[in-house]
Amino acid sequence: MMFLEFFVWGAWFVTMGTFLDTSLSASGSQISLAYLTQSLGAIAAPFIIGLIADQYFSAQKVLGVLHIAGAALLFWASNQSTFETFFPIILAYMILYMPTLALVNSVSFRQMTNPEKQFPAVRVLGTIGWIVAGVAIGWLAWEQEGQLTSTFRMAAVASLILGVFSFLLPATPPTRHGEKATVRDILGLEAVGLLKNRSYLVFFLSSIAICIPLAFYYNFTNLFLNEQGVRSAAAVQSLGQVSEVLFLLLMPLLLVRLGVKLTLAIGMAAWGLRYVFFAFGDAGNLYWMLLLGIVLHGICYDFFFVAGQIYTDKFAGHRFRSAAQGLITLATYGVGILIGSLLAGPIVDRFATADGHNWTQIWIIPAAIAGVVMILFLILFKDRREVTEATALDASTTTVEAPGTAVPREERPHSSNT
Template sequence: MLTGRLSALMFMQFFVWGAWTVTLGLVMQTVGIGALIGNAFSVGPIASIAGSFLLGMAAARYFSPKTLMVVLHLVGGAILFVLPSLITPERGATFVWLLFAYMMLYMPTVGLANTIALKSFGERVDRFPFVRAFGTLGWIAAGLIIGWAGLSASPQIFTVAAVVSVALGLYSLTLPSVEADAPRDESIIRQVLCTEAFGLMRQRSFLIFIVCATLISIPLAMYYAYASPYVGAAGISNVGGTLAIGQMSELAFMFSMPLLYRRFGVKPLLLVGMAAWALRYALFAIGDGGSGLWAIYVGVALHGICYDFFFVAGAIYVGTIATPKGVNAQAQGMLTLFTYGVGMLVGSQIGALLYAQMPEAATIADWQAMWWYPAIAAALIAILFQLTFRDDSRTETQP
């Protein structure tokens, strides 16, 4: 019963996000505000830093996770209902700012949902991967519904997200009541700044990992921002459903990560993940709406390797290094800060500069030329990682 309730929580949590973020770039290009795509996809990284580390950590000291989930999703749902009316050339800037306000509310709920699930399970944390998988299913379902309903290029993607956000806010009233985090001895400023976790970077291997993780997140941002208008330009009508193939691939690889990590260690997995990003972008650079259509589908399907082999394996590696020192939560937060925060923020802005160089009526050839930049960047980062990283986690974590 508990597993079912928490699975529903994860399903709706990621349905809300997946309903709009997958095809937002296509929507903005369709309505004539494509120049603001980079800014729109920059608000998420900024919110992942400010919202998760400030609002999430500070508020969690004074309010229960359940209460925060109710308030944040209800207020966020109200904002989502307003956003479709602002996706116009005249109100584009206002749209970006209100989207930023929404993401400041949404990003903390990702960690809160994890907290509720983990604390509810107690010692049975082995059930968490099964429950978290329903988050990926929610993302997939959102993409399929948006695609099948013909809304991939419509501002009404936010209306679909709004309905589920309000439903999740009301559903959160029924979630298990878990206690707020007990105040730690260190100040909240030290917690927010992850001071103990930053000390881990005195280890050369961990420092190289963080640097490469940040760098690979720069080309990663271009996929989230520009994959949907690219797929649309290739003549694929069901953009949401097509991009959902990537999440299906992610789900297939997710449960294999702990086994593969024990079998091969961290370096081969991280290297394969980086190489997969380079291959994906190279496939996008040769894919078109004709004989090269297969390259687009294969590139999207590589998402499971791209994401799981790097980000999931990377999270396991961070836990291996940080847990013996008692700073796992801070270290995971720091990884999020550098990847989804710094890396994707820089990537979104670089992507905006590249997009600005394309003609207003961009052809598939223009898109192909743009994808070579992240393909080459990802390949160079993979080579840098191969030459400099040494997995000495087993010796570094000895007591």
């Protein structure tokens, strides 16, 4: 299930920018608009989960229906010849696909006796699925031969297989049957009180801001590599997922050794460094810079997003844990990448040339954004956190500590729950 879930996404998402540019003559703004559908799907996902899967139907059945419908949409999208007809189809697809990311997790967790130990071994198959999709595209040379319509058809076949297979998965009945979910519950707004803490507010706003340069990577890296003359660009990009797996294994140790603040800052610095490598690298003597920029994906993603999820989990405590994770996901993949996509497209159009784009000028901009976000984060974020009213709404005062940090004894509240 997990392998196919991410194989379906990786099979078309990575190369869509190149497909739109070469096959549909789309502008940079149109390419960003197509990738923006991910954010719109992320915003819609909680409503599909909260109003349908959590209340009325088993998760595996909803998963099956969404993937079968998605297969039809992907195949339909592959037959379009203009951006105007392609966009509404891919928008509808992403509104259906993004909720499946939560559904596969739900199906997994509900069957496990010890999710903390068992889930990573299952989730890593998703990353492997994404890698296999990229390698397959490179091996089949669809980028070089202008056959990227085949990526959507390959994804459609895999989505259909997963859709049928989903009905054979273990039963995962609705968790809130008979209960009425409110918009506040669905969007995780009950965790908004956590933002009263200055450090967590800084982290929250930094998470949104760092997703602005992230949109440049998602939207235009494959087009950039192909214009640079990198062969089998999609396969080369899969090195980023390989590094993601490696650094994910090191994350628990690094958090303990480095603390939350330094770990998050390293992730932000990696974003800036990656874009500098892209700005000055090429497919010739400086090809190593392009490779390092791609391999940095493991640090970029794990050191900020994974570490941030762990920080949020520890900060929110048991009562607000799920709501806080939902809120931060909505902020990053919803708001942050939405802003980034709206910004990236016009910038890429601004530096279009007769034979492609001035990528040096383009990549310097997200590098600068990442650098500014990192500096502000280092100045404003405090690694030591004390309890605030926002983190103790459910009980008496408790102390919440970031991984790898400790609140000095004299600063701890006097409470039997400390």
